[in-house]
Amino acid sequence: MNPHLSRLLADILLDRRNGHRRRVVERFRRLEHFDCLGPDRRELNRRSRLAALLTSAAEHVPNFQPLLKGRMIHADNALELLGDLPPMTREEIQSDPVRFVSDAAEDVREDYTGGSTGTPLRFLVDGETHRAREASLMWADSLAGWRPGERIAMLWGSDRDVASATGRLRLALRWWIENRRWYNAFDMSERQMESYHRAMTRFRPHLIVAYAGAVYELACYLAQRGLRPAYPERAIVSSAEVLTAAMRERVETVFGRPVFDRYGNREAGAIAAECDAHAGLHVNEYDFIVEVDSPDPYRRPGRLLMTYLANYAMPLIRYDTGDLALLAEGSCSCGRRTQRLARIVGRSSDIIVTRGGKRIHGEYFTHLMYGVDGVRRFQFIQDGLDDYRLLLEREGRGPDAGVIGRLRARLQEALGPEARVRIEIRDQLDKLPSGKFRFTVSRLAEECSRR
Numbered sequence: 001m002n003p004h005l006s007r008l009l010a011d012i013l014l015d016r017r018n019g020h021r022r023r024v025v026e027r028f029r030r031l032e033h034f035d036c037l038g039p040d041r042r043e044l045n046r047r048s049r050l051a052a053l054l055t056s057a058a059e060h061v062p063n064f065q066p067l068l069k070g071r072m073i074h075a076d077n078a079l080e081l082l083g084d085l086p087p088m089t090r091e092e093i094q095s096d097p098v099r100f101v102s103d104a105a106e107d108v109r110e111d112y113t114g115g116s117t118g119t120p121l122r123f124l125v126d127g128e129t130h131r132a133r134e135a136s137l138m139w140a141d142s143l144a145g146w147r148p149g150e151r152i153a154m155l156w157g158s159d160r161d162v163a164s165a166t167g168r169l170r171l172a173l174r175w176w177i178e179n180r181r182w183y184n185a186f187d188m189s190e191r192q193m194e195s196y197h198r199a200m201t202r203f204r205p206h207l208i209v210a211y212a213g214a215v216y217e218l219a220c221y222l223a224q225r226g227l228r229p230a231y232p233e234r235a236i237v238s239s240a241e242v243l244t245a246a247m248r249e250r251v252e253t254v255f256g257r258p259v260f261d262r263y264g265n266r267e268a269g270a271i272a273a274e275c276d277a278h279a280g281l282h283v284n285e286y287d288f289i290v291e292v293d294s295p296d297p298y299r300r301p302g303r304l305l306m307t308y309l310a311n312y313a314m315p316l317i318r319y320d321t322g323d324l325a326l327l328a329e330g331s332c333s334c335g336r337r338t339q340r341l342a343r344i345v346g347r348s349s350d351i352i353v354t355r356g357g358k359r360i361h362g363e364y365f366t367h368l369m370y371g372v373d374g375v376r377r378f379q380f381i382q383d384g385l386d387d388y389r390l391l392l393e394r395e396g397r398g399p400d401a402g403v404i405g406r407l408r409a410r411l412q413e414a415l416g417p418e419a420r421v422r423i424e425i426r427d428q429l430d431k432l433p434s435g436k437f438r439f440t441v442s443r444l445a446e447e448c449s450r451r
């Protein structure tokens, strides 16, 4: 569909309740405008909004009440107060979620993440957060040259929020109006990739937004068959896992278009994104205060802590993302003066290949863990063509028999009837020597150049 028509239809038909769509678009414009402000105005704005968040947390969130008790909070001292607070982790929230929820929260919904380090988490978002997350993704896509209404091909995991057939129909209609098409990254079999290629050739997306590993798989498949895709028209946005230099080069060569890396999470949307200078990722400073917890954050990677200025229902203040990062020095040639991340040492996962030739992206397993209670962390391991293990680190009393049964049934469905699946409950799972955690491991994993 023509981008102008898509914008028009979306404005008329989508999310008019509470002016949701209008407010998302307004917020997106604010994000774009914020990047162009001078450092003093940005700083002042962030300090005042941080002060408002800390004040609300001090009054309404049990975790922060003792930490901020008796402290005067205002724009001038907000950043210093922030520095005095201890970082918060997913594990802490998991073990006592009520302590992190505001007693004044309104218009709240529950959401899940599989967690960047294999730590599943249930969290709450309010209406403002919901809009902020949507607007942040538009902002990240716009840094890659996309304009509202332009066609986007999503090579992404399925959305499990949509349970009913009516829900699925509504979502399909919505995506059609928004000029988006979805290609399931959880099924990257050769037959599927061939059909994705044909469908994208017809659709002519301006942008492909994809898991780094999934678009790399597609690029490998196309290269092996000598196929030259005539899409996307502008760029590829890579997200959700680490994009290595070799992956980027391969994808850019096959598609003949630049790759823009993006960093974000389910809790908060797009945190940082690459501009066309490709010299690190600009932080979304309107929504986040980002810190790299290292004695030398420009040279030695440290924990990436984020303070999310949008969510008052369950404030994430110095929240440990589970990823490590380095800050970029100097200013960017694009003219934006915002903070940049030079590199993110983030999540990594292997693609699981079944006997039936199905190629399942690692993100499938994080989606599998959405809303599962009693699990601190998980790891999925493929030991052989038919042998699989799901390792679960126990939280409290651990997952109950009903949960285990449901996980087993879904895994069997995904992996095929011949798969032997073992589910093991452990007191503790091992990390990699780097301190990072690989949440899917395939002992059969092969690089596409060797296939």
Ligand SMILES: [Zn+2]
Pocket: 275, 276, 277, 278, 282, 332, 333, 334, 335, 336
């Ligand atoms: Zn830039």
